[in-house]
Amino acid sequence: MSHQLGVGLYGAGNVVQEAHAPAVAATAVTRLAAVCDIDQARAEALADSYGGASVYTKLADMLADPSVDIVIMATPNNLHRRDLEACARAGKHVLCEKPLAVTYPDALEMVRICQEHKVILKTGFNQRYLNQVRMARLAIESGLIGEVFSFRTVFSAKWDNWVDGSNFRWDLEKSGGATTNDNLIHRFDMIRYLLKDDYAEVVADISHCVIPPVVDDNVHLLVRTARGARGSFTADRYSPVLGDATELYGTRGSLSFWTNAGTPFFDVPLAINTTVPMSELPEVIRKAVYPSARSKQNRHVWDGWLSLWPQRNEWDTYAEQLAGMAQEILTGTRDGIGATGMDGARATELVHASYMSQIARSWVPMPLADDAPFAIPNFEKKAALA
Numbered sequence: 001m002s003h004q005l006g007v008g009l010y011g012a013g014n015v016v017q018e019a020h021a022p023a024v025a026a027t028a029v030t031r032l033a034a035v036c037d038i039d040q041a042r043a044e045a046l047a048d049s050y051g052g053a054s055v056y057t058k059l060a061d062m063l064a065d066p067s068v069d070i071v072i073m074a075t076p077n078n079l080h081r082r083d084l085e086a087c088a089r090a091g092k093h094v095l096c097e098k099p100l101a102v103t104y105p106d107a108l109e110m111v112r113i114c115q116e117h118k119v120i121l122k123t124g125f126n127q128r129y130l131n132q133v134r135m136a137r138l139a140i141e142s143g144l145i146g147e148v149f150s151f152r153t154v155f156s157a158k159w160d161n162w163v164d165g166s167n168f169r170w171d172l173e174k175s176g177g178a179t180t181n182d183n184l185i186h187r188f189d190m191i192r193y194l195l196k197d198d199y200a201e202v203v204a205d206i207s208h209c210v211i212p213p214v215v216d217d218n219v220h221l222l223v224r225t226a227r228g229a230r231g232s233f234t235a236d237r238y239s240p241v242l243g244d245a246t247e248l249y250g251t252r253g254s255l256s257f258w259t260n261a262g263t264p265f266f267d268v269p270l271a272i273n274t275t276v277p278m279s280e281l282p283e284v285i286r287k288a289v290y291p292s293a294r295s296k297q298n299r300h301v302w303d304g305w306l307s308l309w310p311q312r313n314e315w316d317t318y319a320e321q322l323a324g325m326a327q328e329i330l331t332g333t334r335d336g337i338g339a340t341g342m343d344g345a346r347a348t349e350l351v352h353a354s355y356m357s358q359i360a361r362s363w364v365p366m367p368l369a370d371d372a373p374f375a376i377p378n379f380e381k382k383a384a385l386a
Contacts (some may be wrong), residue, residue, distance in 0.1 A: 005326050006033030006067040007055045008092070010059060010083065011074035012046045013037075014247030015097060015329060017209045019071050019126075020278055023318035026136060030070070036062040052273045059083055063090040070325065073097060074124075076174040077181065081106040088117040093329055095322065099185050100344030103374040104352040107345035114341055116341040123344030124190045129317035131274050131310035132257045132270040135285060136248075137194050139255055142282050144274040146252030150230035153187045156243030170213035173375050178215035181351050184235040186259075187246065188347040189339055194248065197225040203363045204354040207358060208379035210238045221354055253304065260314070263279060263348040280363055281306075 009016050009025045012035055024032045036056040037043040037223060047053040056062040057284055063086060071087045073080060074097045081101050087094050094114065101107040101121050114121040127133060146221050159178070168174045179184075187272040192198065201224040209218045217237040223277055224230055236243075245266045247256040253274035278286065288308045313320070324335035358377045 002140040003029060003330065005030050005069040005329060007070045007072060007126065007322075008034040008036060008065065008068035009046070009060050009072050009074070010036050010062065012039065012042045015048060016072070018076045019315065019318040020074060020087075020322075021050060022315070023048060023322045024072075026316075026319040027323045027326060029330065030322060033067040033069075034062050034065055044056070047171070052366075059086060063087060063092060067286075068092060070095060072322075073360040076168045077176050078103050078174045081110055082120070084110050085113050087121050088113045088121075091117065091119060093120040093122075093325070095122045095325055096122060098189075098344065099123075099176065099181050099348050099351065100341065101348050102181070104345065104349045104368050105371055107341075107348040108370055108386060111341040111345055120325065120329055121341035121344075122321070123189075123339040123341060123347070124321070125184050125186060125343065125347070126192075126317040126321045127158050127190060128193055128339060129313070130259055131313050132308070133190065133194075133259065135270055135288070135290040135308060135310050136255055136257050136272075137271055138282055139274075139285060140194055140248070142285075144253055144272060144276050144281065144285075145248065145250035145255055148248050148250040149229050150249040151191060151229065151247060152234070153191065153231070154234045154243050155183045155187060155232075156234075156236045156239035156241075157183060158240050159217065159237040161214065161242075165329075170215055172215060172379075176376065177351060177355075178213065178217065179219050179235050179237050180216050180354060181348075183237075184219055184221075184233055185347050185351060187233055187235075188350045189343060191231065192343070192346060193339075195225065195227075195229060197227050197229065199350050199353075200226045201223050201354050201363050201365050202350060202357055204357040206354060206358045206377055206379075209236075216377070219299050219354075221350075223350070229252065234342060266305045269312075271305075272306040272308065273304050274306070275304060337376070347368070 007030050024030050032050045032053045034054040035043040040057050043055045045054050064352050070093045072095045103168045121372040169178045203222050205220045206216050207218045211217045219235045221233040244258045244260045244262045255272040324338040353364045
């Protein structure tokens, strides 16, 4: 295998055009080898915009191309398992856009298939690479907020803010969820990543309230982790303004951050309160603190609050994610950030368990059985009040 890996883009929709294709071009050890999409004209236009690449309309034809080492899969969620199996059997490594699968058993099988064929599987949780998220993890690892026992996270985004050509999200058989399995699944992974913990139990209230597509547009979850933290996940598809905040509370302090956009409620990308002395803070965090005039001498008075503005890298995260995967393929060394296939499966497990909870109207323990039954709740009728 050459030191520059050939990437095949499977799907040429919005996320590929705006994020994955630029990431391939920006990564020193990757090059665009092929584009595959059922719309040949769209595939050709994307390939031409990056100086040319082979164009296919069938996955099997792209997989037969020896110049393709990595497949970036950005197709409807219900196709992921079938198409990933074909990629693995062809010996191609896969970066699969989130969610990894619609069901937990399918996600586990995808992990198993890649292990069997000795190919690397990564899940597209690019938000792990956001600088404020990386700094938040460093703060937690360094003990700045102590042992975390509580968290809450919210992600509100109007349903028609991001419209793509297919709008497959509103077809629940294809997407597996328009909010729970789309926006909120980023947060399912992020909390696991920050806490290095797994989910042990969930109770859900998932409903359709107002938007034209009859999908999950109002989601509220309570969870307990294996190590005893409690937390809530909230998301909707009807709020006209983006609501984006995550808070974690520990025995020595707390922190909050946003991933996509700030608001007057959360006006800095990362805020930390800690009882750890300034002199004991990790250097990267200490150097990111800007003093404020809080005394007559115009000197910084340490009160435990840190307001941090890490360099914005929202769109760079896709290139960093791909570079980390390429490094693992070429050297066998993981970057410690990128989400594995099993990370993707664990996030899908929480979606699956949440739907089970909504249907049963009860707490659901995890881990789920490998063959746990799956059903999407009926959003046609409003959830009854207890």
